[in-house]
Amino acid sequence: MIAGGLRAKLVCVDKKQLPGSFAGRDFDAALLNDLPPEIDPVESAASFILVSMRTMFAVPVNLEAGEIVDRDGFVYADFLERSALSNEA
Numbered sequence: 146m147i148a149g150g151l152r153a154k155l156v157c158v159d160k161k162q163l164p165g166s167f168a169g170r171d172f173d174a175a176l177l178n179d180l181p182p183e184i185d186p187v188e189s190a191a192s193f194i195l196v197s198m199r200t201m202f203a204v205p206v207n208l209e210a211g212e213i214v215d216r217d218g219f220v221y222a223d224f225l226e227r228s229a230l231s232n233e234a
Contacts, residue, residue, distance in 0.1 A: 146172075147172070147173060147174060147177075151172070152171075152172075152205065153171070153172035154169060154170065154171055154172065154208065154222065154224060155167050155168055155169065155170050155172060155176070155222065156168070156169075156221065156222050156223075156224065157219055157220070157221050157222075158219065158220045159218065159219055160215075160218050160219065160220060161218060162184060163180075163181070163184065165215055165220035167179075167220075168213055168220040168221065168222040169210060169213055169222030172186075206226055207226060207227040208224040208225070208226065208227065209224065209225045209226070209227045210222070210223075210224060211223030211224055211225055
């Protein structure tokens, strides 16, 4: 997936399966290396990813990191599209 051009971020982490510090991280080789062996990076319900770049996209989604919130056993990382942020100004 990574070699194919996928760019993504972890936006939700189940703390029962992964440390909350994984929230907001890039889905990259470093993340895959840091995952516990019992976690399947594609099939796992431990996290949800937000894809920001894929070969089928006309242009990449330019993301700005937002707040990280720990709530009800999950850690959520907010991201906003940068172009949307500049339109608000």
